[in-house]
Amino acid sequence: MADSALNLEELKRLAPPAELQRAPVVEGNKGLGWLTDKLSVFAEGKTPLWWWILFLPAAFAATVIFPVCLFYQVFTGVGVWGNNHPVMWGLDIVNFIWWVGVAHAGTLISALLFLTKQHWRTTIGRMAEAMTVFSVMMAGLYPAIHVGRAWFDWFMFPVPNSNGLWPQFRSPLMWDVFAVNTYLVVSSLFWFMGMIPDFAVLRDRATTRIRKTIFTFLAMGWTGSARQWHNYEKAYVVLCGLCTLLVFTVSSIVGLDFCTAQIAGWHATIFPLYFVIGAVFCGFGMMLVILIPLRKWCGLENIITMSHIDKVAKLALVSGLIIDYIYLMEFFIAWYSGDPYERWVFGHRLFGHTYWVLGWALIFINVGVTQLLWIKKVRSNLLWLFVIGILINCGMWCERFVIVVGSLYQDFLPANWGKYMPTIWDIGLYIGTLGAFFMLYLLFVKFLPIIAISEVKGVMPEADPHHPLGGAKKGDHQ
Amino acid sequence: MSEKVYGLIAEFDSPAAILHAAEKVRDAGYRRWDAFTPFPIHGMDKVMKLGNSLVGWVALGGGVFMFAQIFGLIWFSNAFDYPIIVGGKPMFSVPMTFVPAYIMLIMGGAIGALLGMFGLNQLPRLHHPLLDKKRFELVSRDKFILLIGAQDEKFCATETKKFLESIGGTHVEIVEDKD
Numbered sequence: 001m002a003d004s005a006l007n008l009e010e011l012k013r014l015a016p017p018a019e020l021q022r023a024p025v026v027e028g029n030k031g032l033g034w035l036t037d038k039l040s041v042f043a044e045g046k047t048p049l050w051w052w053i054l055f056l057p058a059a060f061a062a063t064v065i066f067p068v069c070l071f072y073q074v075f076t077g078v079g080v081w082g083n084n085h086p087v088m089w090g091l092d093i094v095n096f097i098w099w100v101g102v103a104h105a106g107t108l109i110s111a112l113l114f115l116t117k118q119h120w121r122t123t124i125g126r127m128a129e130a131m132t133v134f135s136v137m138m139a140g141l142y143p144a145i146h147v148g149r150a151w152f153d154w155f156m157f158p159v160p161n162s163n164g165l166w167p168q169f170r171s172p173l174m175w176d177v178f179a180v181n182t183y184l185v186v187s188s189l190f191w192f193m194g195m196i197p198d199f200a201v202l203r204d205r206a207t208t209r210i211r212k213t214i215f216t217f218l219a220m221g222w223t224g225s226a227r228q229w230h231n232y233e234k235a236y237v238v239l240c241g242l243c244t245l246l247v248f249t250v251s252s253i254v255g256l257d258f259c260t261a262q263i264a265g266w267h268a269t270i271f272p273l274y275f276v277i278g279a280v281f282c283g284f285g286m287m288l289v290i291l292i293p294l295r296k297w298c299g300l301e302n303i304i305t306m307s308h309i310d311k312v313a314k315l316a317l318v319s320g321l322i323i324d325y326i327y328l329m330e331f332f333i334a335w336y337s338g339d340p341y342e343r344w345v346f347g348h349r350l351f352g353h354t355y356w357v358l359g360w361a362l363i364f365i366n367v368g369v370t371q372l373l374w375i376k377k378v379r380s381n382l383l384w385l386f387v388i389g390i391l392i393n394c395g396m397w398c399e400r401f402v403i404v405v406g407s408l409y410q411d412f413l414p415a416n417w418g419k420y421m422p423t424i425w426d427i428g429l430y431i432g433t434l435g436a437f438f439m440l441y442l443l444f445v446k447f448l449p450i451i452a453i454s455e456v457k458g459v460m461p462e463a464d465p466h467h468p469l470g471g472a473k474k475g476d477h478q
Numbered sequence: 479m480s481e482k483v484y485g486l487i488a489e490f491d492s493p494a495a496i497l498h499a500a501e502k503v504r505d506a507g508y509r510r511w512d513a514f515t516p517f518p519i520h521g522m523d524k525v526m527k528l529g530n531s532l533v534g535w536v537a538l539g540g541g542v543f544m545f546a547q548i549f550g551l552i553w554f555s556n557a558f559d560y561p562i563i564v565g566g567k568p569m570f571s572v573p574m575t576f577v578p579a580y581i582m583l584i585m586g587g588a589i590g591a592l593l594g595m596f597g598l599n600q601l602p603r604l605h606h607p608l609l610d611k612k613r614f615e616l617v618s619r620d621k622f623i624l625l626i627g628a629q630d631e632k633f634c635a636t637e638t639k640k641f642l643e644s645i646g647g648t649h650v651e652i653v654e655d656k657d
Contacts, residue, residue, distance in 0.1 A: 471492025
């Protein structure tokens with residue numbers, strides 16, 4: 001022990017000045033045992049009041065409003081929504097893109113930051129992955145019922161059938177079926193595999209028989225042997241790589257749904273990139289909305305530190321700036337193209353009637369409010385960040401509305417023009433999916449390990465066999 | 479229910495301690511041994527000479543298989559079994575086939591990675607002899623356990639126990655295999 005104490009002193013002497021050091025991943029770390037308690041106690045403890053206060057309305061929306069709107073629409077037809085000629089894509093597609101967007105930042109935080117070896121992602125990665133899984137579920141629902149006859153959804157899958165028909169693979173809408181389903185499967189697998197070692201932690205800590213049984217099943221016999229970790233780490237890297245590809249693929253394909261159409265305002269090559277970045281931006285906003293209350297209520301302020309929140313805010317700023325650039329390019333190209341229809345559509349986004357409010361709202365939020373994140377004071381104020389997070393989500397929702405409806409309602413022939421107003425069933429379904437998302441998320445928060453316990457432990461100095469805290473002695477070198 | 483000896487376990491306090499102990503176990507000529515840790519320990523795979531994990535190859539296999547499947551399926555369904563002209567596009571072309579095939583490559587790769595990990599780790603299993611040990615529960619917390627299997631040629635209940643104690647292991651215990 002004396003040796004390692006000496007080593008620590010020496011380490012302090014050799015360390016770079018304070019302003020050059022990296023912020024520790026976990027603040028006030030008191031060792032691996034303490035960390036295990038801290039990270040698993042919430043899933044084991046008594047359900048707090050705030051959980052019920054949030055859960056009950058979410059569950060009401062998910063189990064009453066959601067099925068009522070869903071069944072009414074499925075039994076009656078798409079006509080219960082405001083969709084009608086010429087605006088055949090209304091709130092259903094707007095919300096579809098919005099939910100896919102929310103999903104993307106989760107994967108990006110978890111997978112891309114793993115590949116770039118950002119240790120801080122270990123503390124928020126699991127929450128981000130859960131956000132991805134649940135929001136892809138919500139996203140996938142919309143196209144499935146938008147087809148009108150939901151009982152024919154199986155037509156979209158290449159199933160041999162008595163009609164001898166096959167899906168038509170030349171359409172990006174068909175690619176979407178594959179993209180969204182793959183996204184759901186792969187992100188769920190990634191989420192689940194990451195949790196296996198943590199299920200083992202909860203299994204070993206279980207005090208009641210029922211907990212022990214459940215987590216024994218979920219942990220699948222994980223023992224944490226070096227051989228298991230060896231294969232596990234490899235599988236994790238592979239899954240991270242594949243998930244990162246998905247971030248760039250799924251939204252690109254959603255973008256292709258639009259840009260292969262001839263409609264002015266959609267027919268632009270920038271769309272795949274535009275949708276990816278928009279998705280990521282929106283997701284970082286949602287991440288702020290979820291992280292800020294949870295870190296306080298679950299007592300995780302030492303784990304999800306201000307430095308991590310700051311980094312999420314900076315990533316939101318970066319993606320926001322790219323979005324701003326894309327807005328600029330969109331308007332510039334619309335003007336530069338000389339195409340009267342393009343010019344008409346883009347002019348009407350800001351100076352048309354009815355939808356100009358949303359056009360300016362998205363400019364105000366995505367171009368204006370986002371710039372507040374440059375200021376360090378704002379990035380260190382949780383209330384500001386929470387509000388900005390909510391605003392970003394609203395702003396991105398407006399953007400999708402403006403793209404989808406704003407391009408459709410006035411196309412090439414004035415005889416074709418029309419209006420779109422969401423009905424109560426459109427809005428009810430959206431509230432229902434929001435409720436379902438938050439209900440699932442709260443169940444996850446209460447019953448599953450919300451922080452990747454083994455991953456956080458793995459990036460602590462105590463976990464490094466070449467660090468004095470990990471037990472290395474002076475002159476220890478392999 | 480015959481009770482066989484599964485192996486001997488010894489406990490260590492830090493990653494460095496178990497890494498050095500693992501080196502000594504390897505140098506002593508044991509072959510069937512393993513280290514159980516709360517997180518992967520940097521350098522352990524080198525000490526155990528684990529080489530490159532095969533999971534990557536399983537994932538690649540899954541991905542390529544799915545890619546080929548979808549490529550074939552699209553040709554079969556849209557160009558061979560029920561050709562139908564849509565917008566004057568060719569019945570079969572690489573650009574339109576590539577996107578869904580690529581997406582399914584990702585799906586195949588991911589499923590391959592997960593199943594490969596399960597297969598190579600012999601998971602899922604409902605029980606493991608080590609899980610009977612009370613002290614083993616600490617492995618998922620902050621302890622590091624080294625196991626020398628009874629199937630090792632050099633294994634000897636008394637000698638190996640002494641050896642484990644000599645390299646700094648505490649709580650050296652026999653693990654029974656009750657299956």
